[in-house]
Amino acid sequence: MFKRIVWIGVGVAIGVIAVSKAQAYVKANTPDKARQFLLGPDQENVAFRTLGGLIDEFNAARRTREDELNKRYIERAG
Incomplete structure (x- = not known):
């Protein structure tokens, strides 16, 4: 049971890191109009x-x- 909780926590942490890195990439490498379309105003x-x-x-x-x-x-x- 403890192993599952640890692995779920690791998965959530990796997911949060991946999403934040993807958003940072989008913010840094896309034009403003495209960013507004993807992320909103x-x-x-x-x-x-x-x-x-x-x-x-x-x-x-x-x-x-x-x-x-x-x-x-x-x-x-x-």
């Missing part, structure tokens, strides 16, 4: 916007599922 906060979007999407799916389960259990109890 706010190029400094791409990671925060992406993470925020993922969290918002997760919360929306969680709320939808929670409402569905609440309806099911209320109908079953009533």
Whole structure:
């Protein structure tokens, strides 16, 4: 079990490093118009916007599922 946690951590770390290096490469080697197309107008906060979007999407799916389960259990109890 401990080995799996270590390898998952290593994989996440490698993924974060790879993404940050790829974004740095894109910022350094592409024209401004292409960077704006790929990264958006706010190029400094791409990671925060992406993470925020993922969290918002997760919360929306969680709320939808929670409402569905609440309806099911209320109908079953009533």
